[in-house]
Amino acid sequence: MSRPGEHFIRNLPLQRKLMLIIMLCCTATLLLASLFFVAREAKVLYQAQQEDLVSMAEVIGENSASAVVFNDPKSAEDTVRPLAAKSSILAAYILNKNGRLLARYLAPGAARERLPLELLAEGAAPADIIRAVQQVQNDAYRSSFFSGYASVVKAIYLDGEQVGTVVLHASASGFLHNLGWTLLAALLFMGAAFVAAYLFSARLQQMVSSPLLELLATMKEVSASKNFSLRVQKPSSDEIGLLYDGFNEMLCEIEERNQILRQRQAHLQQLAHYDPLTRLPNRTLFYDRLSQALSLAGRAREAVAVIFIDLDHFKDINDTLGHRIGDLLLIEVASRLSTVVRSCDTVARLGGDEFTVFCQNIATPENAALVAQKLVALFVDTFRLGESEIHVTASIGVTLFPNDGKTVDELLMNADIAMYHAKGAGKNVFALFEKRMNEHASERVTLLTDLRQAVSQGEFVLHYQPKVDVLTGKVTSVEALVRWMHPRLGLLGPDRFIRLAEESGLIAELTEWVMATACRQAKSWQEDGHPPVRVAVNLSPFHFQRQDVKEAILAVLGATELDPALFEIEITEGALMQNDEYTCRVLGELREMGITVSVDDFGTGYSSLSYLHRFPINTLKIDRTFILNMMKSTEDQAIVTAIIAMAKSLNMQIVAEGVETVEQLEALKDQGCHEIQGFLISRPVNAEKVARFFTDEDRLRQDRRTGIPAGDAA
Numbered sequence: 001m002s003r004p005g006e007h008f009i010r011n012l013p014l015q016r017k018l019m020l021i022i023m024l025c026c027t028a029t030l031l032l033a034s035l036f037f038v039a040r041e042a043k044v045l046y047q048a049q050q051e052d053l054v055s056m057a058e059v060i061g062e063n064s065a066s067a068v069v070f071n072d073p074k075s076a077e078d079t080v081r082p083l084a085a086k087s088s089i090l091a092a093y094i095l096n097k098n099g100r101l102l103a104r105y106l107a108p109g110a111a112r113e114r115l116p117l118e119l120l121a122e123g124a125a126p127a128d129i130i131r132a133v134q135q136v137q138n139d140a141y142r143s144s145f146f147s148g149y150a151s152v153v154k155a156i157y158l159d160g161e162q163v164g165t166v167v168l169h170a171s172a173s174g175f176l177h178n179l180g181w182t183l184l185a186a187l188l189f190m191g192a193a194f195v196a197a198y199l200f201s202a203r204l205q206q207m208v209s210s211p212l213l214e215l216l217a218t219m220k221e222v223s224a225s226k227n228f229s230l231r232v233q234k235p236s237s238d239e240i241g242l243l244y245d246g247f248n249e250m251l252c253e254i255e256e257r258n259q260i261l262r263q264r265q266a267h268l269q270q271l272a273h274y275d276p277l278t279r280l281p282n283r284t285l286f287y288d289r290l291s292q293a294l295s296l297a298g299r300a301r302e303a304v305a306v307i308f309i310d311l312d313h314f315k316d317i318n319d320t321l322g323h324r325i326g327d328l329l330l331i332e333v334a335s336r337l338s339t340v341v342r343s344c345d346t347v348a349r350l351g352g353d354e355f356t357v358f359c360q361n362i363a364t365p366e367n368a369a370l371v372a373q374k375l376v377a378l379f380v381d382t383f384r385l386g387e388s389e390i391h392v393t394a395s396i397g398v399t400l401f402p403n404d405g406k407t408v409d410e411l412l413m414n415a416d417i418a419m420y421h422a423k424g425a426g427k428n429v430f431a432l433f434e435k436r437m438n439e440h441a442s443e444r445v446t447l448l449t450d451l452r453q454a455v456s457q458g459e460f461v462l463h464y465q466p467k468v469d470v471l472t473g474k475v476t477s478v479e480a481l482v483r484w485m486h487p488r489l490g491l492l493g494p495d496r497f498i499r500l501a502e503e504s505g506l507i508a509e510l511t512e513w514v515m516a517t518a519c520r521q522a523k524s525w526q527e528d529g530h531p532p533v534r535v536a537v538n539l540s541p542f543h544f545q546r547q548d549v550k551e552a553i554l555a556v557l558g559a560t561e562l563d564p565a566l567f568e569i570e571i572t573e574g575a576l577m578q579n580d581e582y583t584c585r586v587l588g589e590l591r592e593m594g595i596t597v598s599v600d601d602f603g604t605g606y607s608s609l610s611y612l613h614r615f616p617i618n619t620l621k622i623d624r625t626f627i628l629n630m631m632k633s634t635e636d637q638a639i640v641t642a643i644i645a646m647a648k649s650l651n652m653q654i655v656a657e658g659v660e661t662v663e664q665l666e667a668l669k670d671q672g673c674h675e676i677q678g679f680l681i682s683r684p685v686n687a688e689k690v691a692r693f694f695t696d697e698d699r700l701r702q703d704r705r706t707g708i709p710a711g712d713a714a
């Protein structure tokens with residue numbers, strides 16, 4: 001705890017503090033110097049005065065020595081009488097060696113009460129006189145200052161032997177007067193020195209404090225304005241100069257740190273609001289901008305179009321061509337999308353292959369459709385990505401504020417629903433949101449709930465579609481195709497629920513049921529006396545990528561005791577291209593067991609034909625879209641020809657899917673296709689009906705339509 005004085009001094013401004021220090025130091029120094037000077041002067045003056053008195057006492061002593069020896073008071077008094085001429089002498093005494101007072105002189109007007117020997121009683125004993133003389137001798141110096149007289153006691157010698165004593169008292173006024181002058185001079189000197197010190201210290205403190213005050217002012221300015229680019233001009237090379245350097249360096253460092261901080265903040269801002277891959281606004285920024293746009297549009301009574309864009313088959317592209325190409329595609333798509341919209345509109349990437357756009361001030365739904373049309377058109381040109389050139393399409397959903405929704409979430413949800421409708425409508429199209437689409441969306445949720453129970457409730461049934469040899473007409477295998485006997489909606493085709501099963505993870509359970517049922521059916525046909533027929537089951541890519549798919553197949557074959565040679569799996573091109581190493585190994589192991597491996601919907605994926613030889617595949621099934629169009633599109637015809645030629649060179653069996661007409665059959669036969677599957681032979685039918693194709697009679701009926709020659713049943 002500091003004392004109040006200390007506290008006061010501590011809180012004084014620097015200038016005052018400096019002044020105080022300097023003045024205190026100066027005063028103390030001056031005081032000490034003056035004291036020393038005065039004390040010294042006093043000593044000199046005293047000594048001079050004493051010397052005078054001593055020489056007078058010596059003269060008196062010499063003159064009175066014989067009078068003292070002979071105890072002659074009269075002669076002794078004669079020696080002191082001339083002292084009357086000396087105005088400064090107050091009193092003089094001559095004593096013999098026994099202390100007897102022989103002579104006495106007292107100046108007229110001398111104050112007797114101040115003189116020790118005068119204070120002795122009349123006829124005082126010699127011993128008292130000697131004691132009083134000793135006291136005079138002892139107090140000689142002090143009495144000069146305080147009693148106003150100077151004293152000297154001097155022994156009287158005759159022939160080297162003390163015979164008496166002389167005591168002299170003189171007025172000290174001369175000495176004190178001189179001392180007074182000396183003191184006055186010292187005080188004047190001190191005063192002058194003090195004034196000089198004050199002026200000098202004022203200048204000195206200014207020299208010290210003004211750069212510090214300047215620094216303080218700059219510091220306040222920096223702190224108020226946050227302008228860290230300010231610098232101070234170094235005033236000197238002393239410690240204050242170093243302080244200035246330090247201050248400038250500190251500002252420099254703060255400025256650099258601020259710069260780094262600003263860059264980092266900008267980077268964080270970028271990360272928080274922009275997609276790092278495409279540099280488009282991300283979901284957060286899109287939400288933010290759209291909600292602002294909606295509140296503006298609400299006040300201005302304007303419409304806003306929210307568009308949801310999803311790339312078709314992006315997963316397949318990623319899986320087959322790799323993530324690097326997938327990333328390049330997303331970047332290219334982002335840049336194409338940005339070319340269509342106006343500067344007031346926003347294009348964003350929500351994640352994965354999902355992009356969104358909102359356009360402000362859209363006058364009519366037709367205008368929104370025009371924008372969507374432009375967006376679809378962006379995908380007409382192929383994308384050149386590194387070495388690859390690919391054709392990609394997108395499905396687009398459009399919704400309008402305020403008619404279709406009032407909030408960002410509602411609009412995005414509806415745009416998403418519309419986009420799903422566009423996908424369902426065959427992809428590469430756009431769909432404007434309609435209220436009824438919402439019903440479909442909620443239907444989808446209900447369907448999913450129902451699907452979860454469907455397997456355990458036994459609501460699925462298998463239909464079978466035969467594949468026949470184009471030359472012999474023999475059934476080579478039957479494809480098991482699942483249907484759902486929905487208690488409320490009736491018989492549902494796989495297109496209504498396979499995707500849902502895949503998305504919900506129910507596909508594995510469903511496929512295991514399909515495999516078990518198909519295998520049991522194949523056994524059952526045999527037990528009913530039909531010739532052994534191979535049964536083909538579709539494996540979803542989601543299921544195939546599960547590490548236990550082989551074990552699941554083995555378990556089914558083991559449980560049903562079906563010969564693996566009578567079991568076939570159909571996997572899509574996309575599934576084939578995912579995780580090559582694993583796919584290759586599992587397919588190899590399945591083939592070694594005698595299971596037939598077919599690639600379904602071939603031609604729709606992105607696998608290069610030469611890539612196929614790496615996989616242990618038995619059969620390629622040409623996708624039915626090529627078969628459907630081969631009679632009218634030379635391009636599709638060329639694709640079919642190329643696939644057949646390539647498959648043959650790789651010693652693979654070729655099955656043409658979706659053969660509906662005899663013309664298609666003839667064309668395929670001419671090109672050397674091995675097998676066909678399609679409505680021309682049979683639609684997918686139940687187990688009982690398909691079994692009829694195993695007998696000669698039904699094949700013959702079939703032969704009459706197709707012209708395929710009859711042969712032995714498989």
Ligand SMILES: Nc1nc2c(ncn2[C@@H]2O[C@H](COP(=O)(O)O[C@H]3[C@@H](O)[C@H](n4cnc5c(=O)[nH]c(N)nc54)O[C@@H]3COP(=O)(O)O)[C@@H](O)[C@H]2O)c(=O)[nH]1
Pocket residue numbers: 465479480481482493494495498511514538539540600601624657658659660677678679680684
């Ligand atoms: N993962 C699983 N996928 C399955 C399963 N069961 C079926 N599916 C897949 O569902 C898709 C649609 O199948 P579906 O509605 O059964 O259609 C099949 C045939 O009806 C149809 N087809 C056959 N011939 C013709 C024809 O001449 N014209 C024509 N328009 N359609 C025809 O093709 C479907 C069979 O195709 P594919 O499988 O490619 O051989 C379908 O993709 C099935 O794969 C299942 O259990 N698991």
